Amino acid sequence: MHYRDAAAAAEAVRAELPGGGHAVVRADLADPEAVRAMVDEAADALGGLDVLVNNAGVYVPHPVTATSYEEWQDAWRATLGVNLVGAANATWCAVRHMTARGRGRVVNVGSRGAFRGEPAHPAYGASKAGLHAFGQSLAVALAPHGITVASVAPGYVVTDMTVEELGTPAGDVIRAQSPFNRVALPEEVAAAVVYLASPEAAWASGAVLDLNGASYLRLARYLRLARAVFGEDLAGDRAVPDVRPVPEAEPLPRAEERGRLVVDHRDRHLGAVPGVQRLLMVPAQLRREAPGVVRFRQAAGPDHERVRMVRILPGDGP
16 A cells, blocks of 8 residues: 555554555655655565556646646646656556566556546546556557556545535535435445456456446447437537538449448448438548549537538449
8 A cells, every 4th residue: 555645544544454464655656766666665565466556646726727837837747747657657667566477457546537527627637538548558568468457437536635625515516416416435436446456357458437426428428429420410400511522532442332321441330321312421530432422521520529421322333
């Protein structure tokens, strides 16, 4: 167990843990050399490392319109130094011990704010988004070494970091974000971390597990975008700005007959859509259009993702 300044609190927690052999180590996670010494000390005391949980966090308010430039820099430096760089350094050091054993688990404690945004704490949201991406990158890199990496993304949790805010009138608004009308307990987040650190969760490597009491549903946003991609405008009949005409394009391989949506290499995902004779939206990554395209327009979907719309002439195949 790691601490920076709260030595007494750390010792109190260790005293409450069942069994023996627990270690308490100190480090400022913003100090790379202190991080390395801490990890090595923990490995020596425990006889190796099986699990690393990156749980330390800095949550400094710094709204962009109400913060001086110096305060802005300080907030970003302090937040990223602990939440992202500190976690990355701790992971690098821990991986040296885990690869020697041929196994290991890394669990990152991210945040709902990585997806929902943190208007008054932008560095915090950015750091947690980076932590999720970092975890997924290492999930791929470390799988051949028997090491899994996963993350949890909690919403508000009753902790020392949030208890003051939750005690204000804003706390009622925060609790109302969830249909359960409350925030999470530390034990609820810990249970998910324990699972991701277990052998049974090996196939969850790379996952980011939402723990927010249905206060923010990422899948719902993806479904809205997917509906936009297939031509359903959730905002109603909006005007779509015209753009330059479609350039002449070479035929696509394995192109289906006109009257169907054809998306080069992505056809293995989208497939052909029989009988289509209306405007369709397809992803902006589409660089070549099928023969028979008679209209090409561009718009933004509900989530501000750029999409294209094409109309393909009905008729015989090319």
